[in-house]
Amino acid sequence: MHTMWKGSISFGLVNIPIKLHAATEDKDVKFRSLHKECHTPIKYEKICPACEKEVENQQIVKGYEVAKGKFVVVEEDELKELKEAVEERAVEIIDFIKLEEIDPIYFNRTYYMSPDGGNKAYGLLRKALSESEKVGIAKIVIRSKEQLAVIRVYQDTLVMETIHYPDEVRKAADVPNVPAADNVTKKEIDTAILLIDQLTTTFDPEKYKDEYRSKVLELIQAKQTGRDFVTVKEKEPAAQMTDLMAALQASIDRTKPKSKRPGRPKKAAAKTSGGK
Template sequence: MHTMWKGSISFGLVNIPIKLHAATEDKDVKFRSLHKECHTPIKYEKICPVCEKELDIKEIVKGYEIAKGKFVIIDEKEIKELSGANEEKAVEIIDFIKMDEIDPIYYNRSYYMSPDGGTKAYGLLRKALMQSEKAGIAKIIIRSKEQLAVIRVFEGILLMETIHYPDEVRKAADVPNIPTADEVSKKEIDTAILLIDQLTTTFEPEKYHDEYRSQLLELIEAKKNGKEMIAVKQKEPAANMTELMAALQASIDKTKPKTAKQPARKKAATKKGVAK
């Protein structure tokens, strides 16, 4: 597993050398832009639309837009000095909290943490987090950006999950067209809860798959081997239910567990019993 960052975890006077490994990966199917005539990949060219010329990397500077068309220019040297002053290769745990206190909206990306020496201290933090059922809130600088993170135990490994700062999460109150009151009857609520109960199961991540990506990879493989791609069977569209109760009842009927049919009694045996 590729090491993407090396440093240490610190809490109090404890220091644990660690390595970070991306715990997730992007499996999107990516395409290159090609010239239609000769299938040559198209290069990304930095061209100034005003001067109408291609620019060298030395002719490009960084600017922050303070108003439309107005920029503050920041020199690359200034950025390096600023990031260098803050970039300590350390994950500093500043607080310990319970995991259920963090809403999932804050989560960003996950990283496995492996010991880079100091296995005893690594094991100590892991055991302490498990027994206390707590997680550490930490700060870390990755690629010149200060990140807020949570450190917890996952399947016997220390896992770091970067989380958004509060000002990076948009306010729910700003979402438009949210109804202020629920105009539903008790019968509709009870029926909806019954449907939820019927669809409730144990979370098994292995049973969920990216169907679109699988179909896209099959199409690529078929084209690579010069084969015709079999048309994908389309799912039947849901019936257009105008009434909420009708839609709920239809959903319940569709998801209701099928019961085994009881074997029919033999008529002959019944007749024989009557004759007696």
């Protein structure tokens, strides 16, 4: 399992060296964008609309838009200095709480935590969290962003789940068209609760499948088996002139100025009445 961060967990004077591993993965079926005419993958280039030319990565700087069309430029060295000031490569547990106190809307991304030495201290925290039925609230810097996180036990392994800060969660009161009161009858409520009771079961994650993804993969497999696929159109190589004289003559012909069309002859001037 790929290690994406190394550091330590600290709570009180206890320090546990750990590694972070992504606990989930995106299994969406990803498609490439092809040119319909020749089925070549489309390139996405960084173009400056003002200069009308492609921009290299080293020519790009970070800017924060403070007003329409006005930016404050922040240099990479300035961001690096700020990052080093807060990044200590430690997951500092600052509080312990009950997991049910956190609404699921706050949860973001899950990581497994493996011990990087210090197995006894790892086991101590795992056991203490399990028996106290608590989770740790911690802070950690990942990819230049200070994250709030929950540390808990999952299947005998410590996991860390990053959670959103309160100002990152939009207010439910701002959701439009939510009715202010429940305009339902007692009979309707009783019937709905009866239906919920009939559908209530124990959560089994293996029961749920991504049916759309499965059907897309089946379609791709069927097309591949039937050899119903396209290939990238090869770029035709430029014709090479092996005869030096032929190449020279072709160059002359291509650069030869076009001959001017002969102009019409000028008409003779009309004789005036006084001329003889």
